[in-house]
Amino acid sequence: MSFSMGLKNKFLFTIMVLIWGVNWSAMKIGLQIAPVFTFNFHRFIFSTIFLLFLCLVKKVSWVKDLQTNVRMIIYCFTSIFGFTLTTFGLIYQSSGVGAVLTYTQPIWVFLLSLFLLNEKFSFTKLFGIFLGLLGVTLLFLKDVGSMASTSSILIVFGAILWALSTVYYKMKLENVDTIYLNFYNSLLATLTAFILSLALENPFATYNLNYLINVVYSGVLASGVGMTIWVFLLKNENAVTLSSSSLIVPLLALVFSSIILGEEIGYRTILGSTFVLAGIYLVNRKKMS
DSSP, X not given: OOTTSOHHHHHHHXXXXXXXXXXXXXXXXXXXXXXXXXXXXXXXXXXXXHHHHHHHHHTOOOOOOHHHHHHHHHHHHHHXXXXXXXXXXXXXXXXXXXHHHHTTHHHHHHHXXXXXXXXXXXXXXXXXXXXXXXXXXXXXXXXXXXXXXXXXXXXXXXXXXXXXXXXXXXXXXXXXXXXXHHHXXXXXXXXXXXXXXXXXXXXXXXXXHHHHHHHHIXXXXXXXXXXXXXXXXHHHSOHHHHGGGGGTHHHHHHXXXXXXXXXXXXXXXXXXXXXXXXXHHHHHOOOOO
């Protein structure tokens, strides 16, 4: 965690990473019961309702400027496409490894920031990128020849798109209310998932209580509360530094997936995850004064 954060932001950051750490297990359980677009549709229904309630309580003003709305649409669909790739990847990949691969995001944020946000180059961060990619390679090679290897590729591409949306937000949308932007994103995600589910799956199928609990958790807490905190912190903190959340979320996801789902944490997973997290730490590390 960045020690430059104020007490309030540190508290919000802690809540966010705990929610997201557990959410990988919740998503995995949900995807074992329902197909991808149906799961996303159900999940985002809950987050959209929750965020609409927050917008009404806060009396958030709707954005009417055409240019800002176009920028929000670009941000949202980049985010939605990335999340969809991640969700597909999670079907055949363990939730713990899926979290580690997804949270290579700050490595991609740094690379994009070099060109788009004038982030300063350093050999320490370059070495961090090398370690991170080495870790990704180890995690990928573990599953070569299986469906999990394809899933790993999808999850990494999802992480790259998340990084792209993060940098785009810092460039174009910092002045937009965070709750409103997250509501906008959730609404478009709901509509997109519903259309695809209606065409390819069955969004109105009846599911059990276990599924409902995990969908509500993913929708209200992870997408609603967690993403709102993320965008709020992104507005107030450095984009690369904030991504130090990656140091904590994958570790929590690995622990929770072992406890909740009984997923085995093998030596290659530990080694690959260690390289990834060490790389992320170096990318996010600030020079000592």
